[in-house]
Amino acid sequence: MAYIEPAPIKDTENPLESMMQRFNTAFELLGFDEEMYDILKVPAKQVVVGLPVTMDNGKIKIFEGYRVIHSNILGPAKGGLRFDPGVNLNEVKALAAWMTWKCAVVDIPYGGAKGGVTCNPREMSAGELERLMRTYTQTMLGVFGPDRDIPAPDMGTGPREMAWLMDEYSKANGMTVHSVVTGKPLVLGGSEGRVEATGRGVMVCALVGMEKLRVNPYHATCAVQGFGNVGSHAARLLHERGVKVVAISDVTGAYYNKKGIDIKAAMEYTEKNNRSLAGFKGGEKIDPADLLTLEVDVLVPAAMEDVIVETNAPKIRAKMIVEGANGPTSAKADKILNEKGILAVPDILANAGGVSVSYFEWVQNRLGYKWTAERIKRRSDRIMKEAFERVYATSLEYKVPMRIAAYIVALKKVADTYQFRGGY
């Protein structure tokens, strides 16, 4: 497949640079004018806040928090909240833009946003995390809202944190507002299927991708980096469909088993072991860097950004990469993977199952009604399959890799909507 040379990249690689490279390439192919470029390039809103939190030792610590709304052209902004030591404004800007493109790729009526706090949730007590989340919510009362900006979980956050956010926002508004946030616990207006949704979308993309490559799932092998919300469910669902998951990992290391890892056992293990794979005996420990270069049919990076970069891309031996994480592949690595004939299913398609079910959660909250798990699965699988086929067809039409095709699909939709709305 032809490779469109992206504009030159500066020395360093980072998520924002990588996002802009793909954006620029797709933009040039579409031949849009400069006005549209500026509108889609510059985030609509960027909020940076200092968050004073009383720690368990009685001292006050100040955390830095962010929320970036990249675009609300397609609808209210939507995107997760990340608690991680690496969170910074540039990262949040890239993640917010990815949300705009992602929502457009799966055709749901949302713009893109992302937020985060620079903190280490692994070293904080539940009480400290709760005070941090409530303080963050207080500072964002004028930003969040069911028709303005709707947060959700991301790295380091989950249903518990979303419940605190919903409660704090509701108290400030003097009424219960379920639809201000998604990814909530089921009893609090959460949706069936949201916890596994992102991993499920990864599984659907992997199966459709295998079909395209004529790989039989029952003979296929897979390696999964990251065993949190996305990685663990992607591994479980692929395992349930006959794929042999030979390696998994988290920050404590990588675990390899030629015969296939018992994913159910690994999930039970992490549940009892503070969400960690440390000490897991279902596979031999290998160098975490080697997990990415194993000879497998499917590689699922589901941990963090920039793990497949210029230096290790030449060593990747998977037939297909399905990006559970946001931004796991740098722009420089794209070209190498493409030259090697590896099918890369890009993040803005592959991990869109999460926001799709978030959309269902928001719809249910607004209807005051609950859908069954079966209905959620059926509808989200359909969204993912249709989006995959749309991007795949675009990649054939424009003779570009699926990543650039996904940006083309997204940019077209956002630009068309902008033209109709006008009046800016």
Ligand SMILES: NC(=O)C1=CN([C@@H]2O[C@H](COP(=O)(O)OP(=O)(O)OC[C@H]3O[C@@H](n4cnc5c(N)ncnc54)[C@H](OP(=O)(O)O)[C@@H]3O)[C@@H](O)[C@H]2O)C=CC1
């Ligand atoms: N949650 C969601 O619905 C969505 C998430 N994503 C993206 O998926 C990725 C993962 O998110 P999510 O699963 O929610 O996050 P979690 O915090 O639930 O899990 C992250 C996982 O990655 C592991 N990890 C962190 N650093 C490394 C490393 N250096 N090597 C190997 N493993 C590592 C963590 O290990 P440990 O637990 O030991 O720290 C953990 O297992 C992120 O890029 C996120 O933006 C995308 C779409 C939706």
Ligand SMILES: O=C(O)CCC(=O)C(=O)O
């Ligand atoms: O569920 C959502 O609204 C957003 C999830 C998210 O942050 C993502 O897809 O990266």
